[in-house]
Amino acid sequence: MPKQPSTKALKNAGEIDEKIRARNIREILKAATEIFSRKGFDGARIAEIAEASGLPKANVYYYFASKEEIYRAVIEHLIEGWDDAFAHISADREPQDAIRSYIAAKLSYTRRNVIESRLFANEIIRGAQFLSRKDRQHMRTVTDEKVKVIEDWIAAGKLLPVDPRHLFIMLWSATQFYADFEPLACDALHTTKLKSLDYSVAAETISETVLRGLLPVGQMGG
Amino acid sequence: MPKQPSTKALKNAGEIDEKIRARNIREILKAATEIFSRKGFDGARIAEIAEASGLPKANVYYYFASKEEIYRAVIEHLIEGWDDAFAHISADREPQDAIRSYIAAKLSYTRRNVIESRLFANEIIRGAQFLSRKDRQHMRTVTDEKVKVIEDWIAAGKLLPVDPRHLFIMLWSATQFYADFEPLACDALHTTKLKSLDYSVAAETISETVLRGLLPVGQMGG
DNA sequence: TAATAAGTTGACACTTTGGTCAGGTTTTGA
DNA sequence: TCAAAACCTGACCAAAGTGTCAACTTATTA
Numbered sequence A, B: 001m002p003k004q005p006s007t008k009a010l011k012n013a014g015e016i017d018e019k020i021r022a023r024n025i026r027e028i029l030k031a032a033t034e035i036f037s038r039k040g041f042d043g044a045r046i047a048e049i050a051e052a053s054g055l056p057k058a059n060v061y062y063y064f065a066s067k068e069e070i071y072r073a074v075i076e077h078l079i080e081g082w083d084d085a086f087a088h089i090s091a092d093r094e095p096q097d098a099i100r101s102y103i104a105a106k107l108s109y110t111r112r113n114v115i116e117s118r119l120f121a122n123e124i125i126r127g128a129q130f131l132s133r134k135d136r137q138h139m140r141t142v143t144d145e146k147v148k149v150i151e152d153w154i155a156a157g158k159l160l161p162v163d164p165r166h167l168f169i170m171l172w173s174a175t176q177f178y179a180d181f182e183p184l185a186c187d188a189l190h191t192t193k194l195k196s197l198d199y200s201v202a203a204e205t206i207s208e209t210v211l212r213g214l215l216p217v218g219q220m221g222g
Numbered sequence C: 001t002a003a004t005a006a007g008t009t010g011a012c013a014c015t016t017t018g019g020t021c022a023g024g025t026t027t028t029g030a
Numbered sequence D: 001t002c003a004a005a006a007c008c009t010g011a012c013c014a015a016a017g018t019g020t021c022a023a024c025t026t027a028t029t030a
Helices: A020-043 A046-052 A057-063 A067-079 A095-112 A114-125 A133-155 A164-180 A182-189 A196-214 B020-043 B046-052 B057-063 B067-079 B095-112 B114-125 B133-155 B164-180 B182-189 B196-214
Strands: none
Touching (some): A020 A046, A020 A057, A020 B020, A067 A114, A095 A114, A095 A196, A114 A164, A114 B114, A133 A164, A164 A182, A164 A196, A164 B182, A164 B196, A182 B133, A182 B164, A196 B196, B020 B046, B020 B057, B020 B114, B046 B067, B067 B133, B095 B114, B114 B164, B133 B164, B164 B196
């Protein structure tokens, strides 16, 4: 089974002539992400993924041994961007700015990556069966780190006492909702498609409500 | 096709001898709810639903013409309990009590009905394709009604200004999260299964945060 | 440039699964 | 009591879907 990447080094600094293997795998994963997101694991058809990636089905099986292997690869890929928005929750910032930025970043991310967001949500609802131990551990570690930041802010009197873990759950759920449950959000907001303004108002509402609830009296800006 | 319910009236006031048709349909829908929730529409197998409801597959098809018909029936059933918690948001209550009760009721409902909750979430993520026009209209109507209540509270100076629709989205997402995304919640809370205490702290955190953020200064109880 | 590795692909094997059906049994109602 | 309606079910089918394979072409490298 000649499925290992060749050991040949890159000839060019630029990736102008991307290697066949890399390109095909990338195309397959891209198509798979889209289709798994729309149809779920069971609903997705390999033939459809193949067509969407411009390859015959047998060629897809040349790179991946099974449907499950493709799915795992896709999921693993998703996790990579999971904690980007979390970077805003950093000890050296003022909680007000940090939380506001986090909410804005998370909403913006889910808006720009609806497909990935839904796929992730779907995987979790199904019991996170294909999320590797390593990935889950990573998520836990990052969360713990940020919990610590919140706790320090509380200890420093910069935030009213709150359970940081439940706080993160609140923020996570609120910011995911618009992308993951778009039909419900649309119904609630009397629109047929979420627009830029809807996301702005969402960010504003979440930020204001949460911050007014967490900042000591007299510390609300803007 | 003798698939209409018989016109015969109930002989007994009590439903002791439940009619065959009613019982079987109930069993099928019960099993189907469970299995659709765990596996999704495509992942669910009619044979499995049949087995779980104690009927041979062909018998399931005696009552339902297709998989889709079963699924639709299940979804329609779900909607029935959708607005129960919303009853707490009523104009004649104080916003503080009303919102607190709503959060508690919603959390309690999702906890007691995890299966239904996940199935519903799943259906929405997939684009709410099988939610009937009527059901969506119903949800919109109920929401509008409650939006009005919030607006009146704001007008009466009992709540700080907030977009009621986005507020509902916040509450809805936060209260759904624990049941729908249990694996994530467990990771975040460092536990393997959500316990009663976790739900209490969740209710407390959501209520306190939101209420402190919405009530005019000096109106927080507890 | 020749030999080996990597990539390609149509056709096919095999399994699963939604759905059907003919002929059976039980229930109902007059 | 008996005919009609309702209910039941094993056996079957066609379609769809995953995964395989042998033969082929293209790329690499010594």
